[in-house]
Amino acid sequence: MTRSAHSLGSVxxxxxxxxxxxxxxxxWYDRCARRLPWRETRDPYRIWISEAMLQQTRVETAIPYWxxxxxxxxxxxxLALAEERDLLALWSGLGYYRRVRSLQAAARVVVDQHxxxxxTDKNQALALPGVGPYTxxxxxxxxxxxxxxxxxxxxxxxxxxxxxxxxALDSGExxxxxxxxxxxxxxxxxxxxxxxxxxWNQALMELGATLCKVREPDCANCPLANFCLAKAQGKTAxxxxxxxxKSATQVQLEQLVVxxxxxxxxxxxxxxxxxxxxxxxxxxxxxxxxxxxxxxxxYPEIGANCGWSAGRELGEIRHGITRYxxxxxxxxxxxxxxxxxAGSLRRVALASLERAPLTGMTRKALGLPGVQExxxx
Numbered sequence: 001m002t003r004s005a006h007s008l009g010s011v012x013x014x015x016x017x018x019x020x021x022x023x024x025x026x027x028w029y030d031r032c033a034r035r036l037p038w039r040e041t042r043d044p045y046r047i048w049i050s051e052a053m054l055q056q057t058r059v060e061t062a063i064p065y066w067x068x069x070x071x072x073x074x075x076x077x078x079l080a081l082a083e084e085r086d087l088l089a090l091w092s093g094l095g096y097y098r099r100v101r102s103l104q105a106a107a108r109v110v111v112d113q114h115x116x117x118x119x120t121d122k123n124q125a126l127a128l129p130g131v132g133p134y135t136x137x138x139x140x141x142x143x144x145x146x147x148x149x150x151x152x153x154x155x156x157x158x159x160x161x162x163x164x165x166x167x168a169l170d171s172g173e174x175x176x177x178x179x180x181x182x183x184x185x186x187x188x189x190x191x192x193x194x195x196x197x198x199x200w201n202q203a204l205m206e207l208g209a210t211l212c213k214v215r216e217p218d219c220a221n222c223p224l225a226n227f228c229l230a231k232a233q234g235k236t237a238x239x240x241x242x243x244x245x246k247s248a249t250q251v252q253l254e255q256l257v258v259x260x261x262x263x264x265x266x267x268x269x270x271x272x273x274x275x276x277x278x279x280x281x282x283x284x285x286x287x288x289x290x291x292x293x294x295x296x297x298x299y300p301e302i303g304a305n306c307g308w309s310a311g312r313e314l315g316e317i318r319h320g321i322t323r324y325x326x327x328x329x330x331x332x333x334x335x336x337x338x339x340x341x342a343g344s345l346r347r348v349a350l351a352s353l354e355r356a357p358l359t360g361m362t363r364k365a366l367g368l369p370g371v372q373e374x375x376x377x
Contacts, residue, residue: 013163018185021227026195028223029203034210037063039202044118044143045076051138052099052130059209065094076116079107088278088357095321095360097275102130120144133179142198145190149182150201151175154208160240161212164229170243248325251292255281256299256310256333257371263349264375265335266356267300270344274321279346280362282308282333294324300344306337314370319361330365332374350375 013021033039036059038050049069053062069090073079079087082104091100106128110118118139119125125136137150151159156169159178167174182204190196211218217236219225230236258265266279285295299308311332319326348356353366365371 017227021224022185022187022195022200024223024227025203025207026199029199029206030194032210033202033206034059037066042143044139045079046070047143048118048135048139049103051135052103053094055099056096057094061094065091076107076110076118079104080111084277085357086355089355092278092356092358093360093363097278099130105129106131118143120146122146122148137201141196141201145193145196145198147186147188147197149179149186149197150205151178151182152205152208154205154212155182157214157240158204158208158212161217161230161236162224162228164233164235164239166239167241168243169240171241174240246323248320248323249292250287251285251294251324251326252287253283253295253326253328254286254310255283255328255330255365256308257281257314257330257365257374258308258333258335259374260347262347264347264353265333266346266348266358266362268344268346269359275359278357278359279348280359281330281365283328292324294321294326302335302345306335309334309336314374315365315368317361317364317368319364321361326361328361328365330368330371 036050038047041047050062050066053066053069057065072086072090073082084101084104087100087104088097091097094100109128110116114124119128120140122136122140125131125140126133134150134152137148140146140148141150153169156174156178159165159181160167160169160174163177163181165174165177167177185200187195187197187200193199207222207224211222219228219231219236222228222231225231228236230239256265265282267282269275269278269280271277282299283295284299285291285293285297291297302308311334314330314332317326317328317330319328358366366375
């Protein structure tokens with residue numbers, strides 16, 4: 001064995017067999033890789049933005065966001081100087097907004113301490129806000145072709161099946177063994193980028209995303225089918241073992257579309273906490289007991305001589321936030337009494353909504369046919 005069993009995270013594999021495994025996967029990737037816009041560049045900034053977006057986001061969803069983001073902020077210096085409102089608007093709908101705030105914090109460090117260049121040193125990369133081992137491995141290997149391993153959800157699934165690792169997907173044991181495998185199988189030297197660390201890391205992730213999928217893995221077309229222990233043992237459907245899932249909490253909300261000639265009335269969320277600083281429709285929770293307190297049970301206080309009233313239903317949306325499964329009824333609303341928007345209330349012209357830092361749930365609600373009709377009245 002050219003590499004010890006210990007270096008493979010206690011999974012044994014012959015060095016010659018490992019080399020053949022790499023060759024087969026890289027040949028497949030060279031032939032079959034999807035054409036994605038961030039694969040057309042070696043710019044570490046652009047690759048970094050794509051990796052940040054792809055965490056918790058599907059590729060098809062991320063592409064237009066990536067293109068729009070880089071059209072508005074083409075350089076790391078632009079990201080560092082961007083206004084938070086504009087930044088949140090560009091990210092609106094992707095969720096997990098701490099990602100974009102961490103991106104900006106890291107961009108400022110890159111500009112101030114690294115002359116505007118994503119650091120080539122792994123320890124310096126890991127010191128950036130929001131950059132963990134996966135992101136560092138992705139940027140350093142793909143942009144700079146450095147021999148830095150990575151493991152994401154796709155790689156965990158590939159290794160669990162390839163080496164018949166009978167651990168839950170969210171277990172520390174599977175992650176530990178997968179990182180050991182990723183380090184041991186990583187190409188250290190290569191004549192071309194097509195067979196280097198960046199191509200290898202992308203090939204592993206691509207295999208998990210396109211063939212070795214969660215459900216119905218396409219073993220017939222897998223370049224590693226002959227190496228796969230789960231396939232040989234008839235366990236591809238069982239591995240990796242499913243994590244223990246906590247039951248989702250059901251939440252019932254009501255949202256109001258309140259319009260006048262000046263535009264749509266929105267509420268700005270607090271500066272700290274979940275979805276901090278984003279704008280949303282006036283929302284109240286009307287879940288049956290026990291209430292989740294995800295939202296207040298009443299609409300915002302707007303003064304002694306004013307009040308909210310809910311009218312006809314415009315539609316219903318479903319939305320997920322972490323462990324919450326939300327069903328929101330959207331109604332045409334009205335303010336009783338005179339109100340000048342102040343405090344957390346914002347009156348936004350309809351023409352400016354696309355550029356506003358809206359929550360994903362608000363964008364979803366505004367896309368309802370009934371709401372679109374009301375906005376056009």
